[in-house]
Amino acid sequence: MRSVRIGIVGLGNVGSGTLRLLRRNVDQIERKLGFPLEVSAVCSRSVHTKPGDAVALHPTAFRTTSWNELVTRPDVDIVAELVGGTTVAKDIIESALTAGKPVVTANKELLADHGAELWKQFRERGVTLGLEASVAGGIPVLTALRDGIAGDSIDAMIGILNGTSNYILTEVERTGAPFDQVLGEAQALGYAEADPSADIDGYDARSKLAILAALAFGERVRPEQIPVEGIRRIRTIDFAYAGRLGHTIRLLATARRESEGLRLAVRPALVDKSAILASVTGSYNALWVHGQGGDTFYYGRGAGPEPTGVAVVSDLMAAARTLRKPNGQPAPPFAHMSLDDHTPVSSGTEERQFFLRFRVRDRPGILAGLAAILAEQGVSIEAVLQEPHFDKSDLPFVVTLEPAKRHALEAALEVMRGLDFLVDDPLALPIEPTLTAS
Ligand SMILES: NC(=O)c1ccc[n+]([C@@H]2O[C@H](COP(=O)([O-])OP(=O)(O)OC[C@H]3O[C@@H](n4cnc5c(N)ncnc54)[C@H](OP(=O)(O)O)[C@@H]3O)[C@@H](O)[C@H]2O)c1
CATH class of the missing domain: 3.30.70.260 (ACT domain)
Structure with a gap:
């Protein structure tokens, strides 16, 4: 059967992981879909000079430095935006929509800021927007909230949504080493960026919480309305005192539905050692959800080329299925057909x-x-x-x-x-x- 053809813009961590999985799992993907997925074009600014091993796995894919050329090629059916940021990425997604092409993205920053408008435009055109990779990387929380527990009404969610911060906190606790030393080691290991602010000051987790508020509650909350505090001030001694109280410290993204509205925050907090979130260590992510049906818990890798690549490939497969289904309705990426504007309750x-x-x-x-x-x-x-x-x-x-x-x-x-x-x-x-x- 004729393949569905994928164009990938952005060949960094996530783009490379996606390309490797699309090659390694090519047969299995075809068996699951009933038709093959083929990478027909790839794009990055340095694709001709530094294509990378993952690009070599797809030797027939057209290579270009121009995302616009990729998006408008007739042999690209679905576009994966894996560039990041809120400028070029937005242009790529909007151009793909103009061309009537489904988009898959891992871009939490863009979705937290503009996701609701983008989804409105995609919905009006009947085109799929896939964003599973943007929240908690490889943990399928979007699918769980949209499909798995769609019948529930959620009261509260608490997440550990930033692997870098969690790695640093748990290393400070485990080794007793000073915060700055552990941050330096995390940077040397590639777990933390040279500029670690987005991770350790809580902004990355805040973008994810804004997307989760849409997924769980159908509310559009602007990230800057969510109080945020990072982990820079946590010291080894804080773990000693927290331990004496039977607690540990985690950077928590919390969302609770209260009578006045949603209360959202990203903050380091003391967590009882017997709570399941206290057992989330290293660069792992987790989300605990409480609804009328009780508690559910989601755990896994929140980042990294392969875990995030799995989410991207799964979204590509879902988008391909919708493309092949005559009159197929795109599944709502925020778990709700539309989002209401919401101002969170003051903390x-x-x-x-x-x-x-x-x-x-x-x-x-x-x-x-x-x-x-x-x-x-x-x-x-x-x-x-x-x-x-x-x-x-x-x-x-x-x-x-x-x-x-x-x-x-x-x-x-x-x-x-x-x-x-x-x-x-x-x-x-x-x-x-x-x-x-x-
Ligand atoms: N890293 C993770 O584990 C992870 C997890 C979840 C979500 N995400 C999200 O996934 C997205 C990608 O992250 P990443 O870590 O893969 O980033 P990355 O490693 O920095 O890769 C970005 C890629 O985009 C390309 N690019 C940048 N500007 C471009 C332009 N104008 N035209 C064409 N290509 C351009 C870069 O090409 P050149 O190298 O040639 O400049 C590079 O290949 C981001 O939205 C991020 O938030 C990442």
């Missing part, structure tokens, strides 16, 4: 227990002073923890708080920042309750 009204870590130049009366500032905002201390053998000129200690509203805590922290005995600003981490919807 200030969220009530949580908190873990506050201080570093102080020790002197009498410090604790009483801090307790008074907290009390002025109606916040009570639950417990005080102090590890022995620290230098009195930089003494770390932790207080845990009774449940408090975040805005009351923020007001107290603002006052504390002016205190002359603090070595640096206090670190405030929420303590995730029991990883349930409440």
Whole structure:
């Protein structure tokens, strides 16, 4: 049977992984589809000078440095946009749509910003947009939310959505090495970018959470409306104190449906060691979902050429099936036919227990002073923890708080920042309750 022909723009990590899988699994893909997938064209700026081994696996594929040429070729039926960023990638996707061609993309940044408009345009033209690879890489969360648990109504989701941050946090915990050293090692191993900000400052996880809010709740939330805090300030000592409380620390992307609306955030938080998310270590990703049908949990590689390539190839196969089905309706990539605009609930009204870590130049009366500032905002201390053998000129200690509203805590922290005995600003981490919807 005639093949469906694929054009791939972007031959980096994900593009190469996709090309390798399309070659290695060529027979199996044909058996599953009933027709072959063929790579008919590939594009990157350096395709002629540095084509790479993966391109060599498809010797008959046309090579070009012009994405526009690839998109408009009559022998390209489906376009894979694997370039990244929000500029050229958007042009590629819109040009493919103009040509009436289905698109598969792994681009979370673009989808978080423009996914809803893009899907509207694709839906109006009856063309498939596949984006499984954009959230949690190789974990099929889109398919789970759109198909597997479509019959459920979701109350809450908590994800570990950035493998680099999770690798760094769990290495700091495992080895006791300083944060900056572990970050340097992660960069040397290729787990972290030279500019690690998108990963360790939480922006990558925030883009994914914005897409997940669409998938799970049908709401379009702009990423910049989601409060974000990264992991740069987490120290080895924080794991020691968290451990004494029976907890560990993870960068969590949280979404809860509450009576006022959705409450979304990306923040490092204390997680009970008995919770399933605490067992997610290294560069793995996971998503815990709570609905009326109970809990489900999704776990796997959130990035990397092959895991992400699997998601891209699976989307290519789904798009090819729709192309071959007369009058086939494209499956909604956000699990909903359309998305509503939604402003998330302010995080200030969220009530949580908190873990506050201080570093102080020790002197009498410090604790009483801090307790008074907290009390002025109606916040009570639950417990005080102090590890022995620290230098009195930089003494770390932790207080845990009774449940408090975040805005009351923020007001107290603002006052504390002016205190002359603090070595640096206090670190405030929420303590995730029991990883349930409440
Ligand atoms: N890496 C992962 O594990 C992962 C996981 C999930 C999702 N993603 C997403 O997947 C996408 C690709 O990521 P990646 O890691 O594969 O990126 P990458 O390794 O940097 O590869 C990007 C590719 O795009 C090409 N490119 C850039 N500008 C181009 C242009 N104007 N015309 C043609 N080609 C152009 C580059 O070509 P030259 O090298 O010739 O410049 C390169 O081949 C991103 O949206 C990313 O967020 C990545």
